[in-house]
Amino acid sequence: xxxxxxxxxILHVYGDVDLVYADEFEAAMHEGAxxxxxxxxxxxxxxxxxxxxxxxxRVVRRHGDRVHAVVTQxxxxxxxxxxxxxxxxxxxxxxxxxxxxxxxxxxxxISKI
Numbered sequence: 001x002x003x004x005x006x007x008x009x010i011l012h013v014y015g016d017v018d019l020v021y022a023d024e025f026e027a028a029m030h031e032g033a034x035x036x037x038x039x040x041x042x043x044x045x046x047x048x049x050x051x052x053x054x055x056x057x058r059v060v061r062r063h064g065d066r067v068h069a070v071v072t073q074x075x076x077x078x079x080x081x082x083x084x085x086x087x088x089x090x091x092x093x094x095x096x097x098x099x100x101x102x103x104x105x106x107x108x109x110i111s112k113i
Contacts, residue, residue, distance in 0.1 A: 002028060007036035013045040017052030026055035033063040042071040043095065048080055060090050072097050 003010040009032035017025050032038040040056070042048075060067050069086075071078045073094040081092060 002032050004035070008039060009033070009035060009037070010039045010041055012041045015045065016047040016049075017045060017055070018047065018049045019051045022049075022051035022055050025052060026058060029055065029059040029067070030062070033059060033066055036066065038063065038067045040067065040069045042069055042077050043075075043097070045071075045077050046075075048077050053080070053084060053086070056086070057089060065091065067091075068093070070095060 001012045001014075003012060011028055011032045013025065015021075029038060029040060038059075056067075056069075068091045069081075070093045071081060073096055075097075078094060081087070081090075086092060
């Protein structure tokens with residue numbers, strides 16, 4: 001799903017990126033990068049095979065340093081990107097998964113039912 005925010009576009013990726021979805025993934029990345037900076041949000045991506053990695057390489061080759069990725073630290077996709085040294089090809093931000101309780105505003109009052 002593409003989410004345009006001014007001159008930045010975020011591509012939210014869910015589930016697996018494999019042979020079945022690699023072409024759709026690549027097309028969405030090209031579309032998102034056409035207008036400026038593309039952030040590929042891989043936090044909800046559970047798996048990526050070589051076809052998904054190849055799609056990332058093609059997009060980075062075409063659009064250069066306008067393409068960035070965000071991935072959950074310690075996830076399967078993070079390990080795949082680290083093992084394949086993708087940090088040499090693509091700017092990657094490794095973030096921690098935040099639970100619902102961690103994301104609540106600490107100043108908010110929570111009442112017991």
